[in-house]
Amino acid sequence: MAAVGAAALLPSHPSHASDDSFPTDAMAMLNRFHPPRPDWYAELYATAMNTSMKSYEAEIEGYKSELFANLRGQAKQILEIGIGTGPNLKYYASEGGTSVYGVDPNRKMEKYAQAAAEAAGLPPANFKFLHAVSESLPLRDASVDAVIGTLVLCSVADVNLALQEIRRVLKPGGLYLFVEHVAATDGTVLRFVQQLLDPLQQTLADGCHLTRKTGKDITEAGFSNVSESLPLRDASVDAVIGTLVLCSVADVNLTLQEVRKVLKPGGIYLFVEHVAAAVLRFVQGLLDPLQQMLADGCHLTRKTGKNITEEGFSNVIVIKLYYQLPR
Numbered sequence: 001m002a003a004v005g006a007a008a009l010l011p012s013h014p015s016h017a018s019d020d021s022f023p024t025d026a027m028a029m030l031n032r033f034h035p036p037r038p039d040w041y042a043e044l045y046a047t048a049m050n051t052s053m054k055s056y057e058a059e060i061e062g063y064k065s066e067l068f069a070n071l072r073g074q075a076k077q078i079l080e081i082g083i084g085t086g087p088n089l090k091y092y093a094s095e096g097g098t099s100v101y102g103v104d105p106n107r108k109m110e111k112y113a114q115a116a117a118e119a120a121g122l123p124p125a126n127f128k129f130l131h132a133v134s135e136s137l138p139l140r141d142a143s144v145d146a147v148i149g150t151l152v153l154c155s156v157a158d159v160n161l162a163l164q165e166i167r168r169v170l171k172p173g174g175l176y177l178f179v180e181h182v183a184a185t186d187g188t189v190l191r192f193v194q195q196l197l198d199p200l201q202q203t204l205a206d207g208c209h210l211t212r213k214t215g216k217d218i219t220e221a222g223f224s225n226v227s228e229s230l231p232l233r234d235a236s237v238d239a240v241i242g243t244l245v246l247c248s249v250a251d252v253n254l255t256l257q258e259v260r261k262v263l264k265p266g267g268i269y270l271f272v273e274h275v276a277a278a279v280l281r282f283v284q285g286l287l288d289p290l291q292q293m294l295a296d297g298c299h300l301t302r303k304t305g306k307n308i309t310e311e312g313f314s315n316v317i318v319i320k321l322y323y324q325l326p327r
Ligand SMILES: C[S@@+](CC[C@H](N)C(=O)[O-])C[C@H]1O[C@@H](n2cnc3c(N)ncnc32)[C@H](O)[C@@H]1O
Pocket: 033, 034, 049, 053, 081, 082, 083, 084, 085, 086, 087, 103, 104, 105, 106, 109, 132, 133, 134, 135, 149, 150, 151, 152, 155, 156, 157, 206, 208
């Protein structure tokens, strides 16, 4: 699962660093949030990122093109956190006058990022690789038009601090564009598998966590207009399936709009959802806060059938399923 999207910033910034000086203890912060790894490990990880992500990048190309199109004519000073080997530069760096800061604690990524910047047509003077961490960005308050981060918040040591820093360095009205993988819904098989693999993933992929609720963290970080969208092109799938999902999403209507957007004409949306009851409604209302707390935001009293019916799908068929005690 991925939380992806664009977030515009409120015109207010917490001031974490002073306006006219970079943090003096940048190296201390780097060591604190990303203690030095052995050279061979940093090199191996950088090489692996450079070679093994090619098929993923090809698959997500259409989506990234759409996402980064948000920057056209909007952003001259861009910061990319966790830039890695620089796979995003080709989408946004070719516009004349663009300057990019690429932050990454792994120095071994630098040569790949430099090469990607050059291949994207960015003059050398307009690209600067900063050996630093997102938790302590060596940039002034309100100094960049956009921040980009793809598959990074899974790896930083402190997600909330990184998000505060993103807000701090963004100019008022600036954009934060992200693609992140997140934890699957609690209680699902996928989530169980993620939990099993999480320690191994952290060891092999330089601290990458599989079970973070990054979408929730971003939503709660104080950006305005956070929009999450599916990392798929419009009209690209024949069917969408979702069972016991709309009870838990943050915005049902937005999710349904996304489902419609990615379905091909004539495509099918198949769902099984629990909804607010008629007679049981009072009990559901009582249990709802507890359920939300215990089941990762699952709501018992949503009128999901109504939402789906009103979303504008044709031929909505709602089948009611009842549990009946044996006689
Ligand atoms: C999975 S890679 C993604 C790289 C690139 N953004 C991409 O999409 O291919 C995660 C990157 O985050 C970097 N990273 C790890 N901890 C970080 C931190 N605290 N601040 C910034 N970047 C960090 C890693 O060095 C690595 O380059």
